[in-house]
Amino acid sequence: MSKELIEIQREDDGVLVLQMQDKQGNNSLGYAFIERLYEVLDEITKDETAKVCVLRGLPEVFCAGGDQDMLVELAEGQVEPTDIMLSRAVLEIPIPTIAAMEGHAVGGGLTLALCCDMVLLARESRYGCSFMNMGFTPGMGTTRLLQDAVGEYLAAEMMLGGQFIRGSQFEQRSSFNHVLPREKVWNKAMQMAGRIAEKPRFALKLLKHNLSMRKRLAFEDARTSEAAMHQICFTQPETLALIRENYAPAHSRKS
Numbered sequence: 001m002s003k004e005l006i007e008i009q010r011e012d013d014g015v016l017v018l019q020m021q022d023k024q025g026n027n028s029l030g031y032a033f034i035e036r037l038y039e040v041l042d043e044i045t046k047d048e049t050a051k052v053c054v055l056r057g058l059p060e061v062f063c064a065g066g067d068q069d070m071l072v073e074l075a076e077g078q079v080e081p082t083d084i085m086l087s088r089a090v091l092e093i094p095i096p097t098i099a100a101m102e103g104h105a106v107g108g109g110l111t112l113a114l115c116c117d118m119v120l121l122a123r124e125s126r127y128g129c130s131f132m133n134m135g136f137t138p139g140m141g142t143t144r145l146l147q148d149a150v151g152e153y154l155a156a157e158m159m160l161g162g163q164f165i166r167g168s169q170f171e172q173r174s175s176f177n178h179v180l181p182r183e184k185v186w187n188k189a190m191q192m193a194g195r196i197a198e199k200p201r202f203a204l205k206l207l208k209h210n211l212s213m214r215k216r217l218a219f220e221d222a223r224t225s226e227a228a229m230h231q232i233c234f235t236q237p238e239t240l241a242l243i244r245e246n247y248a249p250a251h252s253r254k255s
Helices: 031-046 068-075 084-091 108-114 142-152 150-163 182-197 199-211 212-235 237-246
Strands: 006-010 013-018 052-058 061-065 097-103 104-106 118-122 126-128 164-167 177-182
Touching: 006 031, 013 031, 013 182, 031 084, 052 182, 061 108, 068 237, 084 108, 084 212, 097 108, 097 182, 104 108, 108 142, 118 182, 142 150, 142 212, 177 182, 199 212
Parallel strands: 013 052, 052 097, 061 104, 097 118, 104 126, 118 177
Antiparallel strands: 006 013, 126 164
């Protein structure tokens, strides 16, 4: 069953597509989904023929972030926040990565995309950091990765306010590669992937490692401070109440 949640599609010339397709759960980061994602990321890492990987979600939802059951268990102390290391797994993919965010992305779902080397957004879709709406501070390296993507001030607005922002509002205000109409995001991502795949794999790996060094170091630095904040947040009774009150999948949020 878990294999149906995420699949690897192999295109021509070393292009891999990591297809997240949990329609029922809106690609939420639940236990089965995360387990399968780790399996797929490991498979991609070990694939000696792969040259570039494109992360793709559903047309309407790229990834809805942590699911409610997992968030409740975090708040109840049944799971340690540091147990979820998806960001590192994506950052350590040895080949270039492209996030094609045609649909909405929430919290940890947005952060997964920010771990990629190149990111494309849809003008119509909404992107947000909803952590604080549920009473706890951002995790997965978000505090630093989002600053790098959209700048210090817009990142602060998004993380502190917890609001969702349409992709069109990131035009001229971020370092994302492209903000396009939704129907053009996928074709553009594959066009980019095809051009990258023309290059020698050994050179791609070397350059990817070099270019991603700053982001990987930023993640490790953020993870330490985020874990300390989580130790406080997840001991507060208010956090559990807010998770149960405010949790909603990405497609039901309003900008």
